[in-house]
Amino acid sequence: MRIEDLTVAFKGKTAVDKLSLSINPGEMLVLLGPSGCGKTTTMRSIVGLQRPDAGTITIGDRVVFDAASRVDVPVNARKVGMVFQSYAIWPHMTVAQNIAFPLRMQRRPKAEIARRVDAALETVGLSGLGGRGASLLSGGQMQRVAVARSFVMEPAMLLLDEPLSNLDAKLREKLRFELRELQQRLHMTSVYVTHDQSEALALADRIAIMKDGVIEQLGSPAELYTRPRTTFVADFLGVDNIFPSEVLGPAGPGGCQVRLDGTDIRLRVERDASNGATNVCIRPEEIDLLPDGQTDRANAVAVTILSTSYLGDRVRYHAEAGPGLRLTIVKSVGAPVPAPGQAATAVLPADKVQLLQS
């Protein structure tokens, strides 16, 4: 599937701005972003529930929307499966009738419909529940019926609109892996919309982080996690330590020197400074915590421990490195635990500190 220059505006306000994107066959692409970033609008444009103002959408080798040549394949002819946020399970039908609906619309013979519905039920692990009224299902079962209904018609691609957001945390995690497994087994080209970063990381082959109708960064989960390009991406992926800073100049081969704003803490960063960075960030688990007095090391910062909290396998520290400058540090259990009030040294390894554009 390919999107080129997709633009959607509501009452003069641009929701999606010249967005271009392509998805490889069998790939799961996650559109991640806060509410109002245009991710749902993009998805609704792909399926045909929203008419874009400009751009081209191609699914397989079929142009389903092209503003220039006025092509707009109606939603019911796009052959795209979709799992809705509310699941949209029709309460007046049985489970089997729900799943059979797309096949009925295709005027398939009865015997074939029955066979394929049974197969779909088995795939999602609901065998034997076909006769049950759809309004009697639990949240998790509804989600599975919605998934079965979306792939039973063998669509060219599958769209999932926050399909796990209505479930409780435990079930959400379980179904997340089921969904990923199913998608990989069926080799289904999918677009998945969510605002939950951990869901995105767990499910995606690639993630497109969206902000204000444009893609902020596109890449594999590992790429985004280790190399966020902008402050927004780092913040959205849950990096705790983000500090405004000033690039002082190059330092060594492929590195530069930065100073954290409002302090005289200087850090060496193994990144090229030419991208106009305004912030630096480092993940809490990548900071080293050493006993007090080892500030002669590179990128070492003297800190005072403010609080510690036990997380099971790890301990989280809040430490103050200067007025208004707080670090979050996560270390595994077992290392000596400094008590609140104690002084310590935090080391921010030069290859772990990231430069962020605003």
Add this chain to the structure above:
Amino acid sequence: MNILQRRRSWSTAPVASLIGIILLLLVVVPMGTLLVAAFTDTPPRPGAPLGNLTLDNLTAIFTGASRSAFINTLIIGVCASLLALAIGSSLAWIAARTDVPLRGVVQVAAIMPMFTSSLVGALAWSMLGSPRQGYLNVILRSIGLPDFINVYSLPGIIFVAGIYYSPYAFLLVNAALTLMNPELEEAAYVHGARFRNVIGSVTLRLVMPALLGAGTLIAVMITENFPIPQILGSPYGIQTMPTQIYRLMANAPSRPNEASAAGAGLLVLTGVMVYLQRRLLAGREFTTVSGKGFTPRRQKLGAWRWPAFLLAAVYAVLAVGLPTWALLQGAFRRSSFTRDAKVLFDPASFTTRTFNEVLRSAHLRDVLLNSLMIGAGTAIIGGGVYLLIAYYVHRIKGPGHKVFPYIAMWPAAVPALVIGLGYLWTWSRVTAIYGTLAILIIGFIGHLLPQGFQSVSSSLTQVHSELEESAQVSGASRLRAAWEILVPLIRTGVVSTMLLLFILSMREISVAIFLFTSKTEPLSIATYNTWETGRIAPVAAMSLIYVAVLVVLTLISRRWFGMKTERST
């Protein structure tokens, strides 16, 4: 590539224009004609040249009989609303938040008058409380007390209107009290408050939006009520604006332009009230109404349990018991003259002759048939029209979908009598419509538009639009999705709305009073006209039959279609 499809060019314009025309005919033109009539000196006739512009009609509202009618309307509106609010909210608190015995009975008693018509309530109370001959006065005299009751007075009208409209206060306050999170009150007790503190500074404050909403709603309904002041006030010189409008139209020589001006004045009055209601309630939607089912905290009444029940019982007797008894007396007693209390209880003084005559008359059959036709027409055509508008506004969302709901709500601020007047001016030249049942059906469709549209809309919006979208994604066309998914899911709601329309159009008299002819007279008007002849027995008999028809229809609707009459106005 060969299945490339051209952009579907189905346009929403024809549907939008159709709805525009419907709203124009139902709302805009009748109200516009009325306003024109208020400022000119000849009766408005479509096609006829406009009369001369004048302000005389408006000044006439504030002089002489019209001025006192205006003042009476205000007095009755304020006092009867307060009375209705006091009765309704006390009963609501007792039913929802105390350990009163026989709670179910209290709940039913509090809403019983809704199943009848205010016309019948007024007729029955005129039999009970007329000076000297009223049954209550006869009884008072016979036990040696002064016969002081006179329902043909401002207090009498206030009393009847108050008890008839209190169910609306009961329902709104009851809902607010039931849905209120009891932890809000418990928190006050925990922090040291006493019962009276909690009632005053927590409970009352939290139900304030419901009280204000009920108060203004009731004030509008009482202000525009025609039958109660017409029966209890008009013959004795107490006019309100609705009865004054009727007098200006019905008495020879009729003064249609003054009537229009009075109608416009009444319209402004109710319009202001509806506006105030919206303003008062905006931003006051306290999160007490969460839709969550709380187990309400019930106040232990102790020794006051039975007195509290008694209050509900007294209300039921005044609102339903005594009026029904009066109608039975009137319909089945041989003589309409009541010498003393003894004859009220003497089996020998009763006969079924008049009742049988009325029951078997061709006239009753005709008017009942008219009523049923009007009801069915309003329910089916009106229901269809409201559904069309609601589907367009909530689903298609084409041009005008923001304006249409706004126009559809206008009639909520227009008194039923004034709607009738507006339709009279608009349609009187269209002989194919005027003088037939069609004009009455159109009138009721216009009058019930706000309620019907809202009720159908809420059925429609309860169905998540994703349910239809997912059908479209699955390969169904828009119409197919509506047919296979939407229609089965809203059927119950729409059918119950239609039944409600049916019953409301049978219950209402004010819309029809300017629109009926001798051939299209409905049951409500026939009952009123019989009263104008002055003979008690046929009126009482007609009233009993009228109420019986309404009650049977309501029970059928509630029993088999789950209709909620309570939600109605």
